[in-house]
Amino acid sequence: MISKNKIKTIRQLEMKKFRRREGCFVAEGPKVVGDLIRYGFRPCQIFSTTQEWADAQLVTEDELRKLSFLQHPQQVLAVFPLPVHDDVVPTPSSLCLALDGIQDPGNLGTIIRLADWFGIDTIYCSEDTADAWSPKVVQATMGSIARVKVVYTNLVAMLRSTTLPVYGTLLDGTDIYHEELSEDGIIVMGNEGNGISQEVRELVTRRLLIPSFRQGDTAESLNVAIATAITCSEFRRRQTM
Amino acid sequence: MISKNKIKTIRQLEMKKFRRREGCFVAEGPKVVGDLIRYGFRPCQIFSTTQEWADAQLVTEDELRKLSFLQHPQQVLAVFPLPVHDDVVPTPSSLCLALDGIQDPGNLGTIIRLADWFGIDTIYCSEDTADAWSPKVVQATMGSIARVKVVYTNLVAMLRSTTLPVYGTLLDGTDIYHEELSEDGIIVMGNEGNGISQEVRELVTRRLLIPSFRQGDTAESLNVAIATAITCSEFRRRQTM
Numbered sequence: 176m177i178s179k180n181k182i183k184t185i186r187q188l189e190m191k192k193f194r195r196r197e198g199c200f201v202a203e204g205p206k207v208v209g210d211l212i213r214y215g216f217r218p219c220q221i222f223s224t225t226q227e228w229a230d231a232q233l234v235t236e237d238e239l240r241k242l243s244f245l246q247h248p249q250q251v252l253a254v255f256p257l258p259v260h261d262d263v264v265p266t267p268s269s270l271c272l273a274l275d276g277i278q279d280p281g282n283l284g285t286i287i288r289l290a291d292w293f294g295i296d297t298i299y300c301s302e303d304t305a306d307a308w309s310p311k312v313v314q315a316t317m318g319s320i321a322r323v324k325v326v327y328t329n330l331v332a333m334l335r336s337t338t339l340p341v342y343g344t345l346l347d348g349t350d351i352y353h354e355e356l357s358e359d360g361i362i363v364m365g366n367e368g369n370g371i372s373q374e375v376r377e378l379v380t381r382r383l384l385i386p387s388f389r390q391g392d393t394a395e396s397l398n399v400a401i402a403t404a405i406t407c408s409e410f411r412r413r414q415t416m
Numbered sequence: 417m418i419s420k421n422k423i424k425t426i427r428q429l430e431m432k433k434f435r436r437r438e439g440c441f442v443a444e445g446p447k448v449v450g451d452l453i454r455y456g457f458r459p460c461q462i463f464s465t466t467q468e469w470a471d472a473q474l475v476t477e478d479e480l481r482k483l484s485f486l487q488h489p490q491q492v493l494a495v496f497p498l499p500v501h502d503d504v505v506p507t508p509s510s511l512c513l514a515l516d517g518i519q520d521p522g523n524l525g526t527i528i529r530l531a532d533w534f535g536i537d538t539i540y541c542s543e544d545t546a547d548a549w550s551p552k553v554v555q556a557t558m559g560s561i562a563r564v565k566v567v568y569t570n571l572v573a574m575l576r577s578t579t580l581p582v583y584g585t586l587l588d589g590t591d592i593y594h595e596e597l598s599e600d601g602i603i604v605m606g607n608e609g610n611g612i613s614q615e616v617r618e619l620v621t622r623r624l625l626i627p628s629f630r631q632g633d634t635a636e637s638l639n640v641a642i643a644t645a646i647t648c649s650e651f652r653r654r655q656t657m
Contacts, residue, residue, distance in 0.1 A: 281522065285639050285641075285642060288638070288639060288642075289638060289639070289642050291630060292626075292628050292629070292630065292638055293628070293629045293630070294628070294629035294630040294631065317636070317637075318636075322630070350656075352653045352656055353656070385533075385649075386656075387533050387534070387535070388533070388534045388535035388652045388655075389532060389533065389534070389535040389563070390535065395558070395559075396558075397529070397530060397533055397645075398526050398529060398530070398641075400526075400639075400641075400642065401526060401529075401530050401641065401642065401645040404638075404642040404645050404646055405645055405646065405649045408626070408646045408649065408650070409649070409653075411629045412593045412650075414629075415591075415593055415594070415627075
């Protein structure tokens with residue numbers, strides 16, 4: 176039996192305010208919960224409809240539905256402590272991402288997932304970027320949030336202090352396919368509607384452009400997760416040459 | 417004044433069944449409606465809160481809200497006839513996409529938008545792929561649906577009859593960055609959960625793989641729109657070499 180009060184406390188973790196206050200976040204389903212545990216996250220609470228999860232409180236399908244943020248709850252739901260990162264700064268010789276005001280949880284989740292694929296260990300987010308620990312983002316990462324470090328920070332201050340090259344895709348940039356790309360650096364991606372903010376743009380040292388291949392009129396922009404993927408792919412491809 | 421009946425008729429166009437029966441689809445906002453008109457689509461009905469749209473019925477904000485599928489309606493909503501494509505087959509020397517059972521409207525919209533960016537003129541969809549003319553997909557294309565031809569067809573029959581190389585990203589494929597890629601061909605992308613179906617997989621003549629750059633354990637897959645973007649980007653990049 177789960178008390179109404181416990182259900183309420185967990186469901187409130189949908190909101191950033193409550194996640195910050197309680198210092199924890201929710202993950203669901205065998206893949207995401209399993210990946211988090213495998214990578215060293217230790218659940219403070221875990222609920223499951225099956226016996227296979229250590230220390231899990233056994234719940235009915237109906238109880239899980241009441242706890243879950245998913246349309247189709249998946250066997251297990253766990254509450255984890257929010258990871259605490261000490262003041263992290265980009266390490267020399269690493270490639271990382273910096274997100275400047277990404278708003279859509281789906282985009283953020285997709286970017287975390289593709290960063291994982293391309294072996295990018297850290298994503299720096301401006302304070303106004305969507306929260307990576309919302310249930311929507313956590314699920315959209317498909318478990319990659321267990322492996323990629325997401326750090327909220329003052330991007331402007333971080334970019335000012337780094338000695339790494341700072342890349343950004345901008346309309347006046349040079350063709351990414353033909354530009355020299357370093358093995359390390361910070362790739363900045365901007366907000367869905369407005370792109371990279373003025374303040375951050377001034378700190379971009381290497382301006383790139385993903386060229387369009389349509390003659391004449393064209394799509395005016397690429398979705399930010401798509402642009403991130405193409406950029407990361409091109410950086411990593413060069414390292415295999 | 418808009419009658420309740422008209423509101424109902426338009427709102428029913430959310431469902432494929434009604435779009436097929438009425439032979440039309442809905443687009444919203446100055447960008448998407450504008451692009452459709454600019455590329456030769458002629459609205460059969462158009463509603464706007466401003467004077468600037470030719471032949472538009474002037475409506476109040478409140479009336480537009482009642483018609484609209486958006487959370488924040490954007491000035492104009494138009495009903496267009498569904499485009500009719502005669503039995504289209506891939507033209508030699510063109511690069512096109514074939515979608516095998518893509519389910520998520522957001523993914524489909526994003527793929528249409530990136531196809532536009534990469535100058536891909538036609539997307540073939542299996543009959544069980546999500547409908548490109550649903551309001552969600554139309555809006556997610558950001559107007560690209562006006563420029564990219566989306567053709568629903570029997571993919572297996574189409575792939576059997578083509579003489580073009582058929583590319584697919586599969587787990588046993590060869591590294592896309594190092595494989596020879598032709599200028600023309602059909603790039604097959606599969607369903608979100610299950611990938612390319614068995615029947616279609618047998619018709620793939622060139623198996624590709626987007627390599628992961630994470631050491632050891634990794635994300636198990638890329639989102640299908642992300643994989644499509646990386647693949648199209650790599651095909652187009654080669655043509656600029």
